[in-house]
Amino acid sequence: MKRRFAIAIAALCFGLIAAVESNALDTYIPGAPAGNIGNSRHxxxxxxxxxxxxxxxxxxxxxxxxxxxxxxxxxxxxxxxxxxxxxxxxxxxxxxxxxxxxxxxxxxxxxxxxxxxxxxxxxxxxxxxxxxxxxxxxxxxxxxxxxxxxxxxxxxxxxxxxxxxxxxxxxxxxxxxxxDDHPVSVVYNENVAGLRPTNTVISSIDLTSELNSSATTYDNGNLTKNLWSVRGFISDTATIQNLLRGPYGAPGNRVECGSCHDPHFNNKSWQEIDSTYTSVTAQQEGLTNGQFLRRVGGNTGSGVCRTCHEK
Ligand code: HEC
Ligand code: HEC
Ligand code: HEC
Ligand code: HEC
Known part of the structure; x- marks a missing residue:
């Protein structure tokens, strides 16, 4: 009887810890849909x-x-x-x-x-x-x-x-x-601004080797994985080319708002921005959509910027 009780308590504690952790930060795996717009500001x-x-x-x-x-x-x-x-x-x-x-x-x-x-x-x-x-x-x-x-x-x-x-x-x-914004509707020219080749596979970019080692475990290791939402799903095969658009939306060679943001992706994986918002008292700001950023882990370690710019 006593033992069962202890197991029940242990299970309860474990459940609580798991629930707290999953509330704090969602982990997206390759192939997961980049959605949840219904529950977002959009x-x-x-x-x-x-x-x-x-x-x-x-x-x-x-x-x-x-x-x-x-x-x-x-x-x-x-x-x-x-x-x-x-x-x-x-x-x-x-x-x-x-x-x-x-x-x-x-x-x-x-x-x-x-x-x-x-x-x-x-x-x-x-x-x-x-x-x-x-x-x-x-x-x-x-x-x-x-x-x-x-x-x-x-x-x-x-x-x-x-x-x-x-x-x-x-x-x-x-x-x-x-x-006063990052250039948009700008042609992606590989020969300037330290830009990586457009055929670079995003998940293969090394964003951690120059950083303190603790960065590799931060935010579920998203800096190491560098996963982005592309064509509606979290992808580990997409290239920088997949982020670029033509003047009329179709694939092309320019950076637009939609290169960095996916308006459907309620990105709940960015601990840093979440904690920034919890200090804001205005109720409406209490919940973030991870800025609808395409990158899992948001801009942690400037991962968004360093995906295109080899800086
Ligand atoms: C706030 C504006 C907005 C809302 C609301 C919105 N979308 Fe979109 N949608 C866009 C934009 C902008 C694009 C182009 C994005 C791009 O270039 O990747 C897009 C692209 C798409 C695409 C093609 C590219 C992709 O990511 O798969 C599909 C499919 C799509 N939307 C479906 C939907 C559906 C279904 C809904 C409602 C549940 C919806 N959208 C609501 C703005 C919106
Ligand atoms: C090169 C990548 C990039 C492009 C292009 C880009 N954004 Fe952003 N945007 C970001 C990042 C990163 C953040 C988060 C910045 C922060 O946390 O302060 C952001 C934040 C935002 C915010 C929230 C601002 C805030 O302080 O809460 C809005 C709104 C926004 N972007 C809209 C747009 C629109 C509209 C465009 C096109 C005109 C655009 N973005 C183009 C990277 C980009
Ligand atoms: C139909 C109108 C509409 C369109 C189109 C639209 N947005 Fe929004 N967006 C909103 C509204 C409304 C909010 C929330 C306003 C508020 O909270 O006061 C918002 C919020 C945001 C935020 C803040 C999310 C956060 O975490 O706080 C970002 C970033 C953003 N939009 C980017 C974009 C980008 C990039 C596009 C194009 C791909 C886009 N939006 C298209 C209406 C729109
Ligand atoms: C999707 C790819 C992409 C991402 C992500 C990106 N950039 Fe850029 N960035 C560009 C392109 C393309 C240019 C234009 C370069 C040119 O033609 O001179 C540019 C230009 C710049 C410039 C130079 C502007 C000038 O006037 O010369 C700065 C600074 C910059 N980016 C910073 C950032 C920062 C900071 C971030 C992250 C918030 C970021 N970029 C994310 C593609 C990107």
Whole structure:
């Protein structure tokens, strides 16, 4: 009897420890889906958890519709920025943005270069376009080419207060000025900025040998594994080429917002950013999406930066 009790207690303790550990940090293995958008800040429907539509009467419970639609996508002849894939949002024109300009490597990025996988993100993160500027709103025949504001009412579910329907959270407004951001819509030129060859297999990059040995065990050893989300799954075979996009979204040779971020990947593997956020008292900031970074382990040890730059 006594022995069984002890075993039960031991099992309980072990279970508790395991639960605490798994809550703190998720481990993603190659082949695991890079998803969980429904439980992230990118769920703007009324089943969302931060900013979302108040209820279906004043918006929708759908999730994908804020970015994609199965029909009548926003790539008609009158809307030529090539936004994709299956893009459902209106967006500011490329020329509304001030692009990065000239780099030290001698690459120039003009306003007209701002490409579709960057415009896609900025169609909410520009601080101007409303979240419900949709080409094909949920329901019958609600099609407006180019997109129009649907008058949805938005809520901050954590604080249960009505909020504006465009990006107000200052840290998330990238804005119309892209000169103060890492270059986007920039051609990946292997001959400058210490950039690695595009055919480099990402998981083969050595990110630890120059660091203190304790770095090899930090964050489940993600610096050693260097796994990134590519084509919807955590990959150990992807190359840098797989991170690059063309001006119209398809594979190409440029770095865009989507090179470093996967908007569907609620990346719960980044201890450092999690602990940064726990010190923030504002309720809404209490949970992070790992910045939707493609890299498992986020930017620990500047792993995101050093994947492209051999520095
Ligand atoms: C906040 C905007 C946003 C939402 C919401 C969103 N997506 Fe996406 N999606 C994108 C962007 C941007 C891309 C292009 C990413 C790239 O270039 O890799 C994309 C690409 C895709 C792709 C092709 C590339 C890949 O990663 O597999 C699929 C499939 C996809 N989305 C499915 C969905 C589904 C299904 C939903 C709803 C559950 C959804 N998306 C919700 C922005 C979004
Ligand atoms: C449909 C609108 C929409 C689009 C399109 C969109 N986002 Fe977001 N994003 C949001 C909202 C809303 C939030 C959370 C706002 C808040 O918490 O105040 C957010 C939050 C984020 C965050 C913070 C996550 C965290 O851990 O705190 C990042 C990073 C981000 N988005 C990047 C992107 C990138 C990169 C793209 C393009 C691939 C993109 N977003 C496209 C609406 C959008
Ligand atoms: C070269 C890689 C890279 C590119 C390209 C990139 N980002 Fe990021 N982004 C990051 C990293 C790394 C972080 C986390 C930075 C930190 O923790 O302060 C981040 C953070 C963010 C955040 C959250 C900021 C905060 O302080 O919470 C937003 C929003 C965001 N990115 C949106 C975008 C958008 C929109 C684009 C395209 C215009 C973009 N990113 C392009 C690497 C990138
Ligand atoms: C997906 C690949 C990629 C990633 C990841 C990446 N970079 Fe870059 N970075 C580039 C490219 C491409 C350029 C443009 C180089 C050029 O043509 O001069 C660049 C340029 C730069 C420049 C030089 C800008 C100038 O004006 O000359 C700096 C600094 C830089 N990156 C820092 C970073 C940092 C810090 C990170 C991590 C937060 C990072 N990069 C992540 C690809 C990347």
């Amino acid at each position: 769920n703007l429907g009324s089943f969302g958890m931060h900013v979302g539509t108040m209820s279906w009467q004043y918006g929708t419970t759908e999730i994908c519709t804020f970015c994609h639609t199965p029909h009548f996508t926003n790539v008609g002849a009158n809307f030529a920025y090539g936004l994709g894939p299956m893009w459902n949002r209106g967006s500011s024109a490329p020329t509304s943005f001030t692009a990065y300009g000239a780099t030290i490597g001698g690459t120039t990025i003009a306003n007209t270069d701002v490409g579709s996988t960057t415009l896609a993100c900025l169609s909410c993160h520009d601080g101007v376009t409303t979240f419900d500027t949709l080409a094909n709103a949920p329901g019958k025949g609600r099609i407006v080419q180019g997109g129009s504001d649907r008058g949805f009412a938005f809520y901050d579910f954590v604080g249960s207060v009505p909020v504006a329907d465009y990006m107000t959270s200052a840290r998330l407004v990238i804005g119309l000025n892209l000169t």
